[in-house]
Amino acid sequence: MLLLTGFALAAWLGSFYIFDQPERPDSYRILQRLHKIDPPKRFQLTAAPPGEFLNAKQLYDRHIGMGSAELARTNAELVRNYIRNYQLVRGLVPYVVGRYTIVAARELGPDDVFSSGMVVLANALDSGELLMEHLYPANPETLPLMKQTLNVGLEIKLERTHDISALIHAERLADGRILITAVPLLYGSYTVTRGLGTFRLEPPLSLNLAAGWPLFKAEERATIEQRIVEARQKIAAAQGVVPIPGLSPTATPPPADNQLVRVEQARPVETPALSPKAFGVQGKGEKLAQATPSSKRRKAARKGKVESPAPAVTPARAVVAQNSPAPTSTPVTVASAATPKAPVAVPASTIATAQASAATTATPVPVLPAQPVPADTSAGTLASNAGGGSWKTFPAGKMPLGRLIGTGDLRDVAEHGLAGERVYLKGQFVVNFSDANRAVLRPRTRLADKVLHFGGGSSARIIVEFPAGYTPPQQGAVVSRDEMRPFEITEVRKQEDGQLNVFVREIMQPK
DSSP, X not given: XXXXXXXXXXXXXXHHHHHSOTTSHHHHHHXXXXXXXXXXXXXXXXXXXXXXXXXXXXXXXXXXXXOHHHHHHHHHHHHHHHHTTTOSOOSOEEEEOEEEEEEEEEEOOTTSSSOSEEEEEEEETTXXXXXXXXXXXXXXXXXXXXHHHSOTTOEEEEOTTTOOEEEEEEEEOTTSOEEEEEEESSOOEEEETTSOOXXXXXXXXXXXXXXXXXXXXXXXXXXXXXXHHHHHHHHHHHHTXXXXXXXXXXXXXXXXXXXXXXXXXXXXXXXXXXXXXXXXXXXXXXOBOOOOSSHHHHHHHHHTOOOOOOOSSSOOOOEEEEEEOOSSSSOEEEEEOOOOOOOOOOOHHHXXXXXXXXXXXXXXXXXXXXXOOOSSGGGOEEEEOTTSOEEEEBOTTOSOSEEEEOGGGHHHHHHHOOTTSOEEEOEEEEEEEEOSSEEEEEEOOOHHHHHHTOSSOTTEEEEEEOOTTOOOOOTTOEEEEOTTSOEEEEEEEEOTTSOEEEEEEOOBOOO
């Protein structure tokens, strides 16, 4: 009986040791063999674990005061939460934000905790007391492009609105600095603001916890920092100044020449059901961004258009697009205007007020009229991109209601956002880069515009996502998009140097 009791107690202690401490290498291996542990998962930006966003100074202040035992317990909990895919988390998950500059990068191998992808060592721009090693797990076929992209000197900008990089380890170095390890829970696609190519991360299938933390060991860090010191001395000798580690010449770090940014994946678009009798309201000076399907309908629309004189002292009434009955069985859309009432005598003060109001009214932005969406599947083809997102594609002129802009209006969108509405982009573009389902475009500008600095789209970079089955245009090709076949804008980001990164997607069916 005593033997059975001892055996039961040992089994209970063993299960507690294994299941409650998966961050231990032996426990992790046993749980893997028992199929009691899931591989790390990819989170969505809107479904990430609740957390707190900490900059470099906050991360340093939090960990520098911890004793060895407390720091070990904190690290064990951080890795445990990551292994469990942040289930049963006590408190908030710490996320890393701020600006960091890469000082070293290398490929991950079987002797690392993460066996495939790359890891970079970066300095915090606003705090010389914090180092960060940021993991980029990926499939082996992505490594060539990653090695070309993750270069020394590249800036990593982690923002709470776009990036979810979780802290999974913190190490106090012998010189008093703190070295943290972070991994992006979104495992998204990345590109650089002044370069070509995009690579996509993938969650690791398993972890080699026996390799230990951090990934950049002490000997490797010492070699890297020696190279940094030598480079600083050469710069100081050439410029006649003595650089101080961790401090920049100005209070605010200068804008980066190049930045690593995460590319947003296209999100599904839910098209609202519209009645075929829906009306599109258009004001004075607005452009109707739609062409009728056939020349017969255009002729019928022009014949049925009624011109009405504008009142003498009141602003022009809105023109309403109506579905008027036609002699044939096919309905024809005719633009008609309401007949104004006879002019009446108005006091001079009222006239002056009305004229001033009309003079200061801004010209509305062209809009795309609402189009009836048929119930069958012929109106749109459901397609998916490489990232797993899906959205509808439409025939020319049949996209949902939205606002149509040119490249000159992109800065306004960058400052005010999309405001929850659909925004379409038109213009002429030149293809700078093209791969399987993505292309990078630049607005095509005339020589006179370049010399006189006309237009606001010359510094814009258009990143286009194409659905599966589409063939992106070749590098050097000219792409023209008008009100019938625009791109749909998903996001516009403005850098500190004025560069605009415009993320759009193809929503039109092939011709």
